[in-house]
Amino acid sequence: MSGVPAAGSSVQAYLHELRDAVDEALEGLLPGLGAPPVLDAALRHALLGGGKRLRPCLTLATAECVGARLGLDSARARTLAMPCACAVEMIHSYSLVHDDLPAMDDDALRRGRPTTHVVYGDGLAILAGDGLLTEAFRVIAAAPSPTAPPGSERSDAERRLRAMAVLATAAGAAGMVGGQAIDLDAAGRVTGRNAPALDRAGLEDMHARKTGALIRAAVVMGAVVSGADEMLIAAVDDYARDLGLAFQIVDDVLDVEGSNAALGKTVGKDAAAGKPTYPSLYGLEVSRRLAVECVDRARATVAAAGLGGRLADIAAWSLARRS
Amino acid sequence: MSGVPAAGSSVQAYLHELRDAVDEALEGLLPGLGAPPVLDAALRHALLGGGKRLRPCLTLATAECVGARLGLDSARARTLAMPCACAVEMIHSYSLVHDDLPAMDDDALRRGRPTTHVVYGDGLAILAGDGLLTEAFRVIAAAPSPTAPPGSERSDAERRLRAMAVLATAAGAAGMVGGQAIDLDAAGRVTGRNAPALDRAGLEDMHARKTGALIRAAVVMGAVVSGADEMLIAAVDDYARDLGLAFQIVDDVLDVEGSNAALGKTVGKDAAAGKPTYPSLYGLEVSRRLAVECVDRARATVAAAGLGGRLADIAAWSLARRS
Numbered sequence: 001m002s003g004v005p006a007a008g009s010s011v012q013a014y015l016h017e018l019r020d021a022v023d024e025a026l027e028g029l030l031p032g033l034g035a036p037p038v039l040d041a042a043l044r045h046a047l048l049g050g051g052k053r054l055r056p057c058l059t060l061a062t063a064e065c066v067g068a069r070l071g072l073d074s075a076r077a078r079t080l081a082m083p084c085a086c087a088v089e090m091i092h093s094y095s096l097v098h099d100d101l102p103a104m105d106d107d108a109l110r111r112g113r114p115t116t117h118v119v120y121g122d123g124l125a126i127l128a129g130d131g132l133l134t135e136a137f138r139v140i141a142a143a144p145s146p147t148a149p150p151g152s153e154r155s156d157a158e159r160r161l162r163a164m165a166v167l168a169t170a171a172g173a174a175g176m177v178g179g180q181a182i183d184l185d186a187a188g189r190v191t192g193r194n195a196p197a198l199d200r201a202g203l204e205d206m207h208a209r210k211t212g213a214l215i216r217a218a219v220v221m222g223a224v225v226s227g228a229d230e231m232l233i234a235a236v237d238d239y240a241r242d243l244g245l246a247f248q249i250v251d252d253v254l255d256v257e258g259s260n261a262a263l264g265k266t267v268g269k270d271a272a273a274g275k276p277t278y279p280s281l282y283g284l285e286v287s288r289r290l291a292v293e294c295v296d297r298a299r300a301t302v303a304a305a306g307l308g309g310r311l312a313d314i315a316a317w318s319l320a321r322r323s
Numbered sequence: 324m325s326g327v328p329a330a331g332s333s334v335q336a337y338l339h340e341l342r343d344a345v346d347e348a349l350e351g352l353l354p355g356l357g358a359p360p361v362l363d364a365a366l367r368h369a370l371l372g373g374g375k376r377l378r379p380c381l382t383l384a385t386a387e388c389v390g391a392r393l394g395l396d397s398a399r400a401r402t403l404a405m406p407c408a409c410a411v412e413m414i415h416s417y418s419l420v421h422d423d424l425p426a427m428d429d430d431a432l433r434r435g436r437p438t439t440h441v442v443y444g445d446g447l448a449i450l451a452g453d454g455l456l457t458e459a460f461r462v463i464a465a466a467p468s469p470t471a472p473p474g475s476e477r478s479d480a481e482r483r484l485r486a487m488a489v490l491a492t493a494a495g496a497a498g499m500v501g502g503q504a505i506d507l508d509a510a511g512r513v514t515g516r517n518a519p520a521l522d523r524a525g526l527e528d529m530h531a532r533k534t535g536a537l538i539r540a541a542v543v544m545g546a547v548v549s550g551a552d553e554m555l556i557a558a559v560d561d562y563a564r565d566l567g568l569a570f571q572i573v574d575d576v577l578d579v580e581g582s583n584a585a586l587g588k589t590v591g592k593d594a595a596a597g598k599p600t601y602p603s604l605y606g607l608e609v610s611r612r613l614a615v616e617c618v619d620r621a622r623a624t625v626a627a628a629g630l631g632g633r634l635a636d637i638a639a640w641s642l643a644r645r646s
Contacts, residue, residue, distance in 0.1 A: 101426075141487040191444035
């Protein structure tokens with residue numbers, strides 16, 4: 001596993017290092033977008049407002065782990081994966097901006113700061129989200145073309161096209177946007193509809209689309225651009241499915257137990273809105289056990305694929321987090 | 324110019340033929356998107372609501388003209404360009420859905436039918452727009468890979484990546500979304516801002532971003548996927564800049580002269596909102612002359628590049644249209 005930091009250094013420190021690299025890359029992208037000043041300000045507010053940067057860190061960590069197995073050094077894997085890492089965070093950020101709008105979840109607080117529409121108005125918030133979504137694809141399509149990594153029969157352009165298809169499928173009508181539509185419908189917010197409440201299967205389908213799909217895409221893109229074959233891609237996709245579910249359950253649990261200050265967003269809102277959550281359906285104790293089972297499966301999957309180490313550590317960390 | 328229909332058949336019939344092919348392709352795409360039913364209905368309303376399909380027709384026509392010069396038959400050029408044609412129309416359609424929202428232009432009528440948010444509510448309309456924008460990139464990235472056309476050193480994947488970069492740049496922060504932000508700001512709709520009214524240069528910059536950029540991308544993508552070299556790409560880009568400006572001027576003139584029934588949207592709205600238009604800045608007569616000059620330049624550009632025929636005919640047609 002040359003190129004991946006020794007397992008002794010803490011996963012938290014590793015994730016902070018990746019987060020700082022992502023923050024620097026995102027900040028570096030904005031001046032080149034050519035946005036008029038009024039839009040630039042809103043894009044900065046939406047994109048640079050802090051946050052864990054979970055998804056892009058997963059892209060980079062996966063690229064480093066897969067790259068190490070294929071003889072790619074860590075710095076090179078990170079360079080190859082950074083456009084995809086930035087893109088997935090831009091798409092996550094746009095989804096928060098649109099989701100917080102009065103026409104959607106109507107949230108005033110995000111990452112400890114006023115939401116984009118509170119600062120700039122709904123119209124510019126919609127446009128800032130549209131801009132981030134569009135630029136996410138430009139970042140991958142227009143990135144300087146590096147020479148192909150070893151161990152891959154696909155050209156760099158073919159790998160980037162595949163990554164973009166993975167990202168668009170996860171973020172689009174079958175994935176994140178579809179999940180948000182189901183969520184909105186279940187909350188009775190679609191004109192002319194009278195949708196029934198979600199049952200357990202419906203809740204799981206909604207979460208798989210709304211948050212799970214993008215986490216899986218983050219991980220799969222990291223593998224694709226590092227030259228993973230189909231078996232490795234399938235393994236990290238399985239890992240990411242379990243990891244994403246664990247994150248969702250822990251989020252729901254923290255929404256019951258946590259504080260506004262630690263989470264940087266309004267707490268208890270889902271429960272107040274009558275939305276079904278894992279704790280409301282299964283209770284806190286069973287929810288916690290379900291999360292542990294997901295993480296155990298995720299760790300076993302990457303170990304079996306020869307990709308343990310950092311990815312396994314990240315799965316374990318996801319259970320212990322408090323925000 | 325083998326493969327391009329004889330100049331004798333009318334340009335109107337040619338555009339109708341292309342429009343029908345685009346409509347069929349768009350309709351064929353929707354079932355494969357995997358959208359939940361509530362979102363699928365809104366996507367259909369937003370995408371299949373009629374319209375001239377100007378931008379995708381330009382993509383196909385350019386691909387056929389460029390392809391004919393490079394020895395590519397018409398059917399093959401159309402097949403290569405259809406994913407880009409669908410993508411540009413999906414992006415145009417998403418921009419109309421978001422632009423019509425109460426938080427933006429607040430329009431109730433579009434293409435002769437109630438706008439998406441009037442039928443489904445603001446939240447689902449925002450999501451339908453987000454979905455169309457996302458899926459536009461998926462259509463190009465995930466299209467089946469054909470064998471490379473002759474006369475190009477780029478691989479198919481490289482040409483598709485280039486087309487996606489062109490599309491994202493035109494639709495993003497420097498292009499369409501940037502232009503809409505300037506428009507919104509000039510209308511005093513951005514919280515905490517007191518923007519001055521647009522002067523002529525500001526109006527032209529706004530239009531170049533808001534509508535011109537996507538028309539140029541439509542044309543350039545058609546050339547890129549048919550294997551055009553940089554000189555041909557630059558020529559069709561020049562053609563499209565002049566054509567897009569002519570379209571904008573004619574739109575402004577029709578907004579003064581036309582009827583709601585012919586245009587299928589609310590007429591006189593820009594003037595009523597105090598927005599500057601070509602007729603309000605230059606008067607009707609000078610506006611018409613400016614449009615004629617644009618079209619003359621566009622025709623000369625494609626003739627000099629050996630790409631006259633259909634593209635020149637389309638430029639001439641743009642002056643004569645009544646809707």
